Amino acid sequence: MIISCEKCDKKFEISDELIPDEGRLLQCGSCSYEWHYTPTKTIKLVNEIDQVSKAKKKTKKIKKKIIKENNEISMNQKTDSSEKKRVGFLSVIIVTIISLIALIIIADTFKVYIMSFIPNIDFYLSSLYESLRDIFLFFKDLIK
Secondary structure, three states, X not given: OEEEOOOOOOEEEOOHHHOOOOOEEEEXXXXXXXXXXXXXXXXXXXXXXXXXXXXXXXXXXXXXXXXXXXXXXXXXXHHHHHHHHHHHHHHHHHXXXXXHHHHHHHHHHOHHHHOOOOOOHHHHHHHHHHHHHHHHHHHHHHHO
């Protein structure tokens, strides 16, 4: 059993066999305070432990309910997000094309500095411009 000093509140673990039912005189090993201890105080601790375990069980039940509710909400969101994925694919294509155009413009802006690393940068840039024109014409034909 765990007994705490009445004066300094230090806790000690003592075997149940060492304290009889009528109690006994104890002395704190930390502050040397002496008091008479009766085992009835342990009953209060057991009751408190029972209350704590009941509270833990209640919180577990509440957590399970919350998890179930979250799962239901996430299932509802998954059905709603399937519609967004169709739009998401188109937006990914648009973002990729815009990023490619931005990369080509940046490479064209700094082509003098890039020439030391990539000697044929003019050839690559002209090929990329032609690819962009082809993509533009492709979309123009799709619209017609």
